[in-house]
Amino acid sequence: SQTIHQWPATLVQPVGSPLSLECTVEGTSNPNLYWYRQAAGRGLQLLFYSVGIGQISSEVPQNLSASRPQDRQFILSSKKLLLSDSGFYLCAWRSGGAGTEAFFGQGTRLTVV
């Protein structure tokens, strides 16, 4: 069966520090991968999605970036965190296009102090 791993679960980082969140999927090949952010009490904001290795689409201009170095690995990064980057970050995957169910990772609660 397919599983998705996301880590770390929680992270407290100072303003201006770098960020790296990692997500891996097992049990499937060539998944579509997504990064979402959920601010406190808010909805799910799509940040990036990837349909293949090295292919990244950005939805929101910001100081975050994403990379997909391997088929089942998706990384969210920042060179310098801002206070406004705090939130709950969720990685997700689909086996096909958007007309199929999305499976989410456990999420990373990021607090920038």
Next chain:
Amino acid sequence: GENVEQHPSTLSVQEGDSAVIKCTYSDSASNYFPWYKQELGKRPQLIIDIRSNVGEKKDQRIAVTLNKTAKHFSLHITETQPEDSAVYFCAASRDGGFKTIFGAGTRLFVKA
């Protein structure tokens, strides 16, 4: 751009009552409408979905209705229980696309 609006943002019901959450979408090409439930501090999980060739779908106490003409769809939970308390998200997407647009979420409280 594509947009999904969801109402209400907060809903409080008494145990045993019904709860209804409504969403509207802007992209007329959307043909897949999932609903996700997110318990506190956990990941969203699919609870029910509907495709545009169907007007209604039911799974035990949960049902979803779709009105393509009006571009709105709704989640109905009957005989609510305290464990139904969570945040519910509607979403819209289309085959051949890669993005799913989520609503802002509805926080449901079921009072025992």
